[in-house]
Amino acid sequence: MRLFVTRRLPQRVMERARDMGADLHDSDEVLDADALRAALRDYDAILCTIGDRFDADLFATDVRTKLLANFGVGYNHIDVEAARAAGVTVTNTPGVLTDATADLAMTLMLMVLRRAGEGERMVRAGDWSGWTPTQMLGRGVTGRTLGIVGMGRIGQAMAARAHHGFGMEIVYYNRSAKDLPFPARRLDTVEAVAAGSDVVALHVPAGPETRHIFGAHAIASMRPEGVLVNTARGDVLDETALIAALQEGRIGGAGLDVYENEPTVPNALRALENVVLLPHLGSATLEVREAMGMMALDNVAAHVEGRDLPNPV
Ligand code: DGY
Numbered sequence: 001m002r003l004f005v006t007r008r009l010p011q012r013v014m015e016r017a018r019d020m021g022a023d024l025h026d027s028d029e030v031l032d033a034d035a036l037r038a039a040l041r042d043y044d045a046i047l048c049t050i051g052d053r054f055d056a057d058l059f060a061t062d063v064r065t066k067l068l069a070n071f072g073v074g075y076n077h078i079d080v081e082a083a084r085a086a087g088v089t090v091t092n093t094p095g096v097l098t099d100a101t102a103d104l105a106m107t108l109m110l111m112v113l114r115r116a117g118e119g120e121r122m123v124r125a126g127d128w129s130g131w132t133p134t135q136m137l138g139r140g141v142t143g144r145t146l147g148i149v150g151m152g153r154i155g156q157a158m159a160a161r162a163h164h165g166f167g168m169e170i171v172y173y174n175r176s177a178k179d180l181p182f183p184a185r186r187l188d189t190v191e192a193v194a195a196g197s198d199v200v201a202l203h204v205p206a207g208p209e210t211r212h213i214f215g216a217h218a219i220a221s222m223r224p225e226g227v228l229v230n231t232a233r234g235d236v237l238d239e240t241a242l243i244a245a246l247q248e249g250r251i252g253g254a255g256l257d258v259y260e261n262e263p264t265v266p267n268a269l270r271a272l273e274n275v276v277l278l279p280h281l282g283s284a285t286l287e288v289r290e291a292m293g294m295m296a297l298d299n300v301a302a303h304v305e306g307r308d309l310p311n312p313v
């Protein structure tokens with residue numbers, strides 16, 4: 001069984017992959033289409049991750065690979081239908097990054113409401129001339145309404161934190177009703193969530209059905225002081241419409257960890273003070289990244305041993 005790992009992963013994961021006989025691309029550099037095509041031709045299993053674009057055309061010829069074990073819960077960089085048609089199964093790493101991603105969404109919400117990004121930039125720039133009663137007044141969290149778009153694992157983890165930790169009211173949009181361990185009101189549309197919330201947090205998986213699910217209309221429905229938080233994927237949000245709303249002062253701010261064309265972050269966003277921008281850090285703790293890697297390798301091991309795959313998508 002020939003296994004290929006497309007990117008540098010935490011050391012413990014690399015060691016286990018090496019013990020499994022893997023060839024390692026021990027680098028942060030993202031492989032191009034030719035390299036991925038060659039990997040599909042030459043390896044039985046590939047441990048891949050975000051940024052590795054497995055578009056449909058890669059599966060059109062000469063595919064030896066039977067398993068794409070994705071390091072990450074999101075797999076919108078893989079054309080799963082085309083993979084399936086070529087006999088390739090895709091697995092992912094759900095669950096292990098739920099808390100870390102919810103923590104980061106909370107971080108963004110708090111940073112925007114309390115103007116922490118602006119304050120940090122001011123201090124670093126040496127521009128702070130001292131405390132004043134009216135300086136950089138933000139907004140509190142307690143008692144405000146949080147709107148969750150996508151009440152899956154991460155949406156629920158954020159809602160629980162916001163409700164139990166910060167006394168926030170919760171409304172949500174989800175295709176199906178959820179039996180939730182905290183009070184929350186399900187609304188019929190993303191626009192209703194936008195209109196009914198002080199903060200909207202996006203937690204839907206990316207895919208053709210959710211592309212721009214939070215689009216211009218939803219953004220226009222937000223409250224004038226409303227804050228948008230996105231830790232899901234860039235393309236679930238219409239970034240251009242968001243920029244226009246921020247520039248025109250139609251909403252209060254945004255906290256973003258993901259972007260439509262990562263790693264490109266539009267200059268227009270970088271120029272805005274009321275926006276906090278992070279470099280896709282949702283799952284970025286060592287223990288979580290190790291757990292993700294081990295989970296991806298568990299799927300490889302199951303494949304090798306002919307067992308049911310733990311995490312097929
Ligand atoms: C994922 O697993 O999809 C995350 O975006 C990684 O942080």
